[in-house]
Amino acid sequence: MPELPEVETVVRGLRLHLPGRRIVELRLGKTDFMDDPVAIGERVPGSLIRAVRRHGKFLVLELEADGAARGELLLVIHLGMTGQLTVVAADTEVKPHTHVFFMLDDRRELRFCDPRRFGRMLVATPADGEKILGPLGADPLEVSETDFRRLITSRRARIKALLLDQTVFRGMGNIYTDESLWRAKIHPARLGANLKPGEIKKLHRAMRAILKEAIRLGGSSISDYVGANGEPGEFQIRHRAYDREGKKCFRCGAKIRRMIVAGRSSYFCPKCQRAPRVL
DNA sequence: CGTTGAACCTGTTTGC
DNA sequence: TGCAAACAGGTTCAAC
Numbered sequence: 001m002p003e004l005p006e007v008e009t010v011v012r013g014l015r016l017h018l019p020g021r022r023i024v025e026l027r028l029g030k031t032d033f034m035d036d037p038v039a040i041g042e043r044v045p046g047s048l049i050r051a052v053r054r055h056g057k058f059l060v061l062e063l064e065a066d067g068a069a070r071g072e073l074l075l076v077i078h079l080g081m082t083g084q085l086t087v088v089a090a091d092t093e094v095k096p097h098t099h100v101f102f103m104l105d106d107r108r109e110l111r112f113c114d115p116r117r118f119g120r121m122l123v124a125t126p127a128d129g130e131k132i133l134g135p136l137g138a139d140p141l142e143v144s145e146t147d148f149r150r151l152i153t154s155r156r157a158r159i160k161a162l163l164l165d166q167t168v169f170r171g172m173g174n175i176y177t178d179e180s181l182w183r184a185k186i187h188p189a190r191l192g193a194n195l196k197p198g199e200i201k202k203l204h205r206a207m208r209a210i211l212k213e214a215i216r217l218g219g220s221s222i223s224d225y226v227g228a229n230g231e232p233g234e235f236q237i238r239h240r241a242y243d244r245e246g247k248k249c250f251r252c253g254a255k256i257r258r259m260i261v262a263g264r265s266s267y268f269c270p271k272c273q274r275a276p277r278v279l
Numbered sequence: 280c281g282t283t284g285a286a287c288c289t290g291t292t293t294g295c
Numbered sequence: 296t297g298c299a300a301a302c303a304g305g306t307t308c309a310a311c
Contacts, residue, residue, distance in 0.1 A: 081305050116288045118305055
């Protein structure tokens with residue numbers, strides 16, 4: 001669920017509460033989504049939260065550890081499909097599947113809830129964190145049109161697969177990929193290398209505009225996504241392709257179709273987004 | 280290289 | 296109504 005706009009929304013929400021707070025205690029439930037739960041239990045308690053940032057779909061809490069493990073430490077978190085990070089008062093009722101409680105020094109808690117446990121959590125030194133964050137590709141909001149073109153035309157994969165590949169662009173997911181392709185009128189199965197210059201320019205613009213608009217509306221809430229304050233997003237009402245199989249295309253009225261591309265459900269307008277004989 | 284399918288796990292929706 | 300299948304924002308790995 002959480003793609004770039006959702007993670008960005010969560011990060012902005014966390015920034016309202018976390019920087020300057022100390023994590024006084026940690027409580028763990030199920031930990032099979034953690035690389036090394038023992039390390040988290042040992043190194044996180046007592047640390048000071050310096051900053052919160054996003055890298056693709058990863059959230060990064062910059063910590064200053066005290067005691068023995070003194071020094072800069074990164075808490076790296078991925079929300080997977082159903083992960084939620086919220087800051088609540090310590091006496092707030094606990095939702096099922098809440099697996100981590102970070103008790104703060106202001107009687108509040110940062111809670112991680114993830115029913116499917118596809119999320120990920122680990123602590124690392126800045127150097128080790130680089131091993132996870134380093135391989136990620138260009139930020140879709142920062143990438144220039146020139147770099148965008150180069151990244152897309154230098155590979156022989158379908159445009160849908162390229163946009164979803166986190167080592168090419170960090171942060172794009174199934175919803176915003178389909179929405180961007182719909183706006184740019186490009187069929188998801190087209191080969192990136194075969195896109196015409198005009199199409200690439202339109203796609204670059206569409207992607208950036210859609211991500212910005214989605215961030216403005218707090219992301220898309222399909223079933224369980226919420227921001228750090230527990231509020232759902234509103235971008236789902238603006239979806240033009242995603243999850244609209246059989247419904248009318250907002251542009252031409254044709255029925256939106258669904259097909260599997262790059263292993264994922266892909267929604268597109270068969271009339272606006274034509275599949276050429278040679279993809 | 281790139282694609283496909285399965286696996287990871289739980290909950291919800293859909294179909295017979 | 297009830298049960299089983301299909302499906303879900305993501306990533307990773309094996310096999311071709």
